[in-house]
Amino acid sequence: MGHRGKFISFEGPDGAGKTSVLTTIQELLAPALGERLIVTREPGGDPIAEQIRSVILDRKNQAMDVRTEALLYAASRRQHVVSTILPALENGQLVLCDRFVDSSIAYQGAGRKIGEQSIAEINHFATQGLLPAKTIYFDIPVSVGLKRIAQHRDTKKIDRLDVETVDFHERVHAGYDRLINQNPDRYVVIDASQELDVVVAEALTAIQAVAPEYFE
Template sequence: MSGKFITFEGPDGAGKDSVLDAIVPELRAQLGDKLVVTREPGGDPIAEQIRDVILDPQNTAMDDRTEALLYAASRRQHLQDVVEPALARGAVVLCDRFVDSSVAYQGAGRQIGEQAVFDLNQFATNGLQPDLTVYLDVPSEVGLARIEQHRKDTQYDRLDQEELTFHKRVRAAYQRLAKANPQRIVTIDATKPLNQVIDDVRSLLRHHVVTD
């Protein structure tokens, strides 16, 4: 595949949406139809339907392994329909969350095993890895406070019901992933003012997308 696959990761409240909202128009102006912006879970019609099931706040009885399997199923469909065709035609794909999220949230947060979730997703993705992962790091307390400050009723989903200890496990897993994969995962300090975080991500992408 000749394109570039760049993923964005971070615990809840890290500011991924705000950063992407700022940088996507700039990249679109440079790359045109060579830029594909997508998300997980979701990104195509079937995967979006699975997303609705996963995040429905009414589905409190969902088993933890069922949740992990649904994420992997959504991911597989998304890769087949969106990511792999875009990479094959040489596009730059920016994806909001990928396998690292499942390892962190289901493997560590749900405590069903980081390696087990990683192995499940190796099957789902056939081993596809991002060329670059931008990890926005923020303490759990800070991230959750941001979410509460900006919350709207329509933004409330099933994962928002989790306690602080869950989110701390998620962040710790992300930090382990970043330490274990330094060539792929670049950590950005998301406690800085938003404009500085955006500048840091912009500089990183300029190197990887434009001059690399």
């Protein structure tokens, strides 16, 4: 697609450090890039996408079917693409997005066992084939990611997580591994178990390599 901007997604398991790194990178790049930089995450501040997201997250909706959930994520993503990502790309902006289609393929497709191909298909409909120019993958063992999350959550410790939850995260991890193998040119893999400042530096290097026009 002939967009003038550049679209980069950040992917990886929970606790890998995506949000921490993106927050730091936004602070580091804002002075030089200003309005040319957009950091977003689904649902991306769009009111319609946020309403869809609140249905997914509502504790009252315990009976939600896994495919209903997958369709709602795709619907929310659709709105985010149309309201935020495509206009930014048409404006020539650098778009850094915390999670995109690959999260659904890994979490709903592999984690919830709906099937990666089905999730790819409904998301292709939702995005009309929009894909990031690069996907920066935060590689971390499941146990390390879960430990990081548990350390910053007082109410729940890692040993309270049941076997099914760990299994779920292992399936997600395996789903990501397949995506990396299927898309070797799109993926940049970073060792996210390193110190935060090292991960930030490696992510910045990857961004500058794929979007040098913003750093001239």
